[in-house]
Amino acid sequence: xxxxxxxxxxxxxxIIVGSIPLFAGFSITxxxxxxxxxxxxxxxxxxxHHDPLPIRSHLSIGGTFTPAVFPxxxxxxxxxxxxxxxxxxxxxxxxxFWRPFMAFGTSIDMSLYISPSFVGKIGTALLLGMYLxxxxxxxxxxxxxxxxxxxxxxxxxxxxxxxxxxxxDIRSDYISVFxxxxxxxxxxxLIAKEQNR
Amino acid sequence: MYIGLDYHYTIxxxxxxxxxxxxxxxxxxxxxxEVAVAIEQLKSERYxxxxxxxxxxxEEEDFDAPVQLLPTQNxxxxxxxTYYKGNSNEITENDIFLLYYTGxxxxxxxxxxxxxxxxxxxxxxxxxxxxxxxxxxxGKKIIILDSCFSGxxxxxxxxxxxxxxxxxxxxxxxxxxxxxxxxxxxxxxxIEIDHRHGFFSYYFLRxxxxxxxxxxxxxxxxxxxxxMRDITVPGRIDFPTLNGGVMSLGxxxxxxxxxxRFTERWITYQTPQTTxxxxxxxxxxx
Numbered sequence: 123x124x125x126x127x128x129x130x131x132x133x134x135x136x137i138i139v140g141s142i143p144l145f146a147g148f149s150i151t152x153x154x155x156x157x158x159x160x161x162x163x164x165x166x167x168x169x170x171h172h173d174p175l176p177i178r179s180h181l182s183i184g185g186t187f188t189p190a191v192f193p194x195x196x197x198x199x200x201x202x203x204x205x206x207x208x209x210x211x212x213x214x215x216x217x218x219f220w221r222p223f224m225a226f227g228t229s230i231d232m233s234l235y236i237s238p239s240f241v242g243k244i245g246t247a248l249l250l251g252m253y254l255x256x257x258x259x260x261x262x263x264x265x266x267x268x269x270x271x272x273x274x275x276x277x278x279x280x281x282x283x284x285x286x287x288x289x290x291d292i293r294s295d296y297i298s299v300f301x302x303x304x305x306x307x308x309x310x311x312l313i314a315k316e317q318n319r
Numbered sequence: 320m321y322i323g324l325d326y327h328y329t330i331x332x333x334x335x336x337x338x339x340x341x342x343x344x345x346x347x348x349x350x351x352x353e354v355a356v357a358i359e360q361l362k363s364e365r366y367x368x369x370x371x372x373x374x375x376x377x378e379e380e381d382f383d384a385p386v387q388l389l390p391t392q393n394x395x396x397x398x399x400x401t402y403y404k405g406n407s408n409e410i411t412e413n414d415i416f417l418l419y420y421t422g423x424x425x426x427x428x429x430x431x432x433x434x435x436x437x438x439x440x441x442x443x444x445x446x447x448x449x450x451x452x453x454x455x456x457x458g459k460k461i462i463i464l465d466s467c468f469s470g471x472x473x474x475x476x477x478x479x480x481x482x483x484x485x486x487x488x489x490x491x492x493x494x495x496x497x498x499x500x501x502x503x504x505x506x507x508x509x510i511e512i513d514h515r516h517g518f519f520s521y522y523f524l525r526x527x528x529x530x531x532x533x534x535x536x537x538x539x540x541x542x543x544x545x546x547m548r549d550i551t552v553p554g555r556i557d558f559p560t561l562n563g564g565v566m567s568l569g570x571x572x573x574x575x576x577x578x579x580r581f582t583e584r585w586i587t588y589q590t591p592q593t594t595x596x597x598x599x600x601x602x603x604x605x
Binding site for chain 1: 595
């Protein structure tokens with residue numbers, strides 16, 4: 123687990139840092155994106171926690187900034203971004219609750235343009251979570267599926283989507299599942315086209 | 320259960336063929352009296368309406384004070400153990416058992432060092448004894464120690480699967496310590512309130528809303544007939560760690576740690592410890 127975590131974080135870092143010169147220079151990527159989600163977040167206690175509840179409910183809010191988008195053909199694109207989420211403490215049960223935390227990290231997504239209006243996404247992220255009362259750090263491996271439906275026309279520079287993400291957070295001590303609703307926006311860069319005179 | 324011990328003479332402790340001489344300290348009695356009154360106040364109908372019985376074990380020099388002293392002939396350690404065993408059945412799954420200890424602690428598995436009045440030799444309560452005593456108690460347990468090297472009682476949270484086999488982590492038992500396992504815990508006379516406290520207890524009291532302002536005085540009855548002397552009880556107080564209707568262990572830990580770090584500027588000098596992991600304990604709830 124520790125080795126795979128290290129390998130994944132190294133890979134993500136290389137992709138994110140390596141992509142910076144691409145969009146700082148000329149256009150291998152001509153698009154970037156932002157997304158924001160509001161989610162129900164359910165933490166599933168492990169057996170050793172001896173928790174009386176099978177799942178602890180939180181609210182989570184956050185998003186991803188995707189500075190690097192790599193088209194692969196006409197219908198597939200690969201994107202890398204930076205994600206940040208805040209998850210509230212769980213609903214109180216008895217004399218306990220589960221602590222609130224923040225999580226930041228890098229993500230990679232693959233988008234499949236199923237139709238002009240609908241996009242399917244599969245992605246993964248490696249996040250560093252921090253429980254806010256104790257400042258305790260905990261690595262999180264996130265797996266995400268999302269469906270996105272276009273709200274605006276393809277020809278526009280800013281294209282808005284409504285999205286429904288479903289995700290799993292894997293920690294070494296417990297697993298969380300979450301789902302919700304969000305919006306994303308893909309912004310095409312203004313690229314001057316060369317013309318013969 | 321509140322335990323506060325005065326050490327108004329130097330005591331010696333024998334452990335592992337070594338003898339440790341511990342200096343006199345006078346802050347613990349004031350710590351424990353104020354902690355006891357503050358928590359009893361918070362439990363009352365005036366604030367959080369949380370019932371429950373309490374016992375205050377205090378040993379101090381002034382035998383004429385209207386505070387029931389521990390019967391020194393029985394030894395403090397025996398008294399504490401007897402209390403644990405005698406009361407563990409009365410605590411239900413929905414209750415919280417709280418132990419707050421202020422006094423000396425030593426390195427090498429000596430988190431609590433209790434002394435008998437007039438005796439130059441102290442007795443050690445080990446981490447295993449503390450955890451074994453609370454194990455049969457139903458409900459959630461919180462153990463707060465304001466003593467040197469008190470971080471040694473705080474269990475490691477078993478984040479990795481192989482750490483769970485060790486079995487030192489006890490679910491439902493929470494710890495809060497004044498210092499890390501290798502650090503001493505300090506006390507001082509605080510000018511603004513004109514009496515002594517351990518730094519940890521001073522900020523713990525502030526965290527739960529004890530503002531030391533003498534808006535009222537009270538003679539409280541705690542536990543089995545022990546009485547507090549007249550002591551200041553705050554009137555309307557603010558609760559800096561009341562967050563969304565609950566006062567949690569994590570928020571109290573954060574409050575104390577922030578004051579140590581940013582006000583006292585103690586980065587590595589004295590760092591409180593608490594039980595890590597995702598689960599937090601609610602001490603008071605509106």
